[in-house]
Amino acid sequence: xxxxxxxxxxxxxxxxxxxxxxxxxxxxVKQGAATLGIKGKNHSVLVALKRASSDLSSHxxxxxxxxxxAGISIAGLTSDARILSRFMRTECLxxxxxxxxxxxxxxxxxxxxxxxxxxxxxMGRR
Numbered sequence: 001x002x003x004x005x006x007x008x009x010x011x012x013x014x015x016x017x018x019x020x021x022x023x024x025x026x027x028x029v030k031q032g033a034a035t036l037g038i039k040g041k042n043h044s045v046l047v048a049l050k051r052a053s054s055d056l057s058s059h060x061x062x063x064x065x066x067x068x069x070a071g072i073s074i075a076g077l078t079s080d081a082r083i084l085s086r087f088m089r090t091e092c093l094x095x096x097x098x099x100x101x102x103x104x105x106x107x108x109x110x111x112x113x114x115x116x117x118x119x120x121x122x123m124g125r126r
Contacts, residue, residue: 036048070108092108
């Protein structure tokens with residue numbers, strides 16, 4: 001992919017009706033390792049394929065625990081996942097400190113979605 005005048009921000013549409021930043025993000029996920037999550041009645045399993053980007057580099061950690069009841073798996077850029085995992089851990093810790101109970105997964109996902117949506121509505125933020 002090459003850069004052009006329409007790929008500076010996630011709110012800029014090209015004349016063809018495309019948002020190039022979203023296409024770049026989808027390409028980064030395609031180049032990442034595969035992850036899989038399976039949920040049963042009593043248990044859930046999260047699996048990630050560890051793949052080194054080159055022969056000289058080491059494997060990166062692909063599964064990150066968030067709380068006692070939640071975890072995530074990385075498929076795209078590791079740095080973005082670390083930022084999101086830190087945010088998710090903070091949300092879980094704050095809820096546990098204030099209410100004394102774990103944060104529900106639905107509420108955690110909603111707060112991550114709100115955080116991600118803010119970047120598309122504010123100019124100059126990622």
